[in-house]
Amino acid sequence: MNITVVGSGYVGLVTGTCLAETGNNVLCIDIDENKIHKMKNGEVPIYEPHLDILFHRNIKANRLNFSTSLQEGLDHGEIIFLALPTPEDEDGSADLKYVLGVAEDIGKKITEYKIIVDKSTVPVGTAEKVEAVIGKHTNIEFDVVSNPEFLREGFAVDDFLKPERIVIGSSSERAIEKMKKLYKPYVRSGNPIIVMDEKSAELTKYAANAFLATKITFMNEIANYCERVGADVDKVRIGMGTDSRIGKRFLFPGIGYGGSCFPKDVKALHKSGKDSNYDFKILDAVIDVNQKQKLALIPKIENYFNNSLSDKKIAIWGLAFKPETDDIREAPSLEIINELLENNCKITAFDPEAMPNVEKKIGNKIAYANDMYDAVKDADALIICTEWSIFRTPNFDKLKGLMANQTIFDGRNLYEVNDVLAENFEYFSIGRL
Numbered sequence: 001m002n003i004t005v006v007g008s009g010y011v012g013l014v015t016g017t018c019l020a021e022t023g024n025n026v027l028c029i030d031i032d033e034n035k036i037h038k039m040k041n042g043e044v045p046i047y048e049p050h051l052d053i054l055f056h057r058n059i060k061a062n063r064l065n066f067s068t069s070l071q072e073g074l075d076h077g078e079i080i081f082l083a084l085p086t087p088e089d090e091d092g093s094a095d096l097k098y099v100l101g102v103a104e105d106i107g108k109k110i111t112e113y114k115i116i117v118d119k120s121t122v123p124v125g126t127a128e129k130v131e132a133v134i135g136k137h138t139n140i141e142f143d144v145v146s147n148p149e150f151l152r153e154g155f156a157v158d159d160f161l162k163p164e165r166i167v168i169g170s171s172s173e174r175a176i177e178k179m180k181k182l183y184k185p186y187v188r189s190g191n192p193i194i195v196m197d198e199k200s201a202e203l204t205k206y207a208a209n210a211f212l213a214t215k216i217t218f219m220n221e222i223a224n225y226c227e228r229v230g231a232d233v234d235k236v237r238i239g240m241g242t243d244s245r246i247g248k249r250f251l252f253p254g255i256g257y258g259g260s261c262f263p264k265d266v267k268a269l270h271k272s273g274k275d276s277n278y279d280f281k282i283l284d285a286v287i288d289v290n291q292k293q294k295l296a297l298i299p300k301i302e303n304y305f306n307n308s309l310s311d312k313k314i315a316i317w318g319l320a321f322k323p324e325t326d327d328i329r330e331a332p333s334l335e336i337i338n339e340l341l342e343n344n345c346k347i348t349a350f351d352p353e354a355m356p357n358v359e360k361k362i363g364n365k366i367a368y369a370n371d372m373y374d375a376v377k378d379a380d381a382l383i384i385c386t387e388w389s390i391f392r393t394p395n396f397d398k399l400k401g402l403m404a405n406q407t408i409f410d411g412r413n414l415y416e417v418n419d420v421l422a423e424n425f426e427y428f429s430i431g432r433l
């Protein structure tokens with residue numbers, strides 16, 4: 001099929017590349033000329049494992065092309081995916097200016113039947129709005145489909161190629177058949193393509209992300225309580241998670257969730273609720289608890305240093321909001337750094353991918369190390385903010401030799417408490433004594 005993807009950001013580029021992988025002819029559109037120029041020259045503009053291999057393979061096979069012209073995109077695709085940003089508005093709602101702006105252009109430029117697919121995470125009712133905006137400008141037939149993505153950063157290619165489910169929100173048989181045909185190669189394992197109305201599809205995405213954010217937050221509260229009563233959250237987690245109704249995944253406590261999706265989507269759903277006179281009390285609590293959780297290590301650090309943090313040399317391992325990404329949006333590390341800088345600490349950080357992004361954001365307020373051991377030289381304490389695999393099995397002897405003081409504050413519970421104590425380190429983690 002001929003497919004157009006409007007918006008070549010994270011979701012758009014993964015979608016376009018993975019659709020090309022099964023033989024579709026994909027044209028990716030973006031208004032950013034520089035980005036299109038770079039991609040035409042074979043440069044992948046984002047870091048995402050395995051994406052580069054597919055990207056280059058499909059460019060070589062001439063199945064993946066790029067353009068800044070929306071007209072060209074409209075002429076090319078039978079299906080037009082909208083993978084546009086929906087940034088958080090000041091009041092927490094999702095800003096639809098990009099989605100509706102492109103819809104307006106599509107309405108003006110459309111010359112034959114097209115299926116317009118909302119891939120961006122958009123509030124309930126957006127498909128209706130997109131339809132109205134396009135329909136204002138044209139009498140040509142078209143369908144609008146809601147087809148939310150469930151891609152995790154770091155696993156996006158795998159998630160796209162082998163999805164647990166595909167959700168298609170549409171009331172048009174013609175569009176549904178076409179979408180099913182497009183996704184058939186991706187669900188050969190038998191995973192379902194679930195067809196529903198547009199609004200339910202839009203809400204499915206928000207409900208899934210808000211539920212997962214709530215699950216994490218619930219465990220963070222259990223962890224905080226464990227610390228007060230002397231229980232071990234790791235044991236509680238395993239005890240709970242073996243109940244198949246609960247499940248083992250997403251029960252890991254830590255210093256809170258971050259990233260481009262959970263924080264934004266939870267706030268947006270909360271705001272949409274308000275707009276419909278519904279008060280999502282649980283989401284209010286999730287937002288509040290998560291914000292506080294990002295700083296859960298700070299009182300432990302203050303307590304350890306008897307409230308005198310000034311001039312303490314602190315090493316930080318991990319800046320990205322989670323491993324396998326260079327994304328620092330809403331990353332707990334940034335809040336921790338901010339707090340430590342206000343207390344006049346000297347910080348040296350190491351992250352395998354995210355240091356350039358942090359440097360762009362806060363410059364030389366902190367130092368950046370060449371590797372994880374370089375970061376801990378003369379440090380009074382080490383703080384772990386992201387669970388990159390490389391941090392899971394450090395050479396403790398080497399750390400001992402380098403650090404001025406052998407103390408670890410672990411925001412991701414990477415180690416068994418007894419193992420670290422046996423190495424003669426002081427060790428503080430989340431929900432364990």
Ligand code: UDX
Nearest residue numbers: 149150151152153216250251252257258259261321322
């Ligand atoms: C998420 C959803 O998983 C994905 O389906 C959606 O499309 C986009 O949002 P992503 O933001 O890439 O994906 O990351 P994910 O791996 O889900 O982790 C989200 C956050 O939760 C991270 O900050 C992570 O550290 C945190 N987390 C996750 C925990 O704190 N504990 C857990 O047990 C799991």
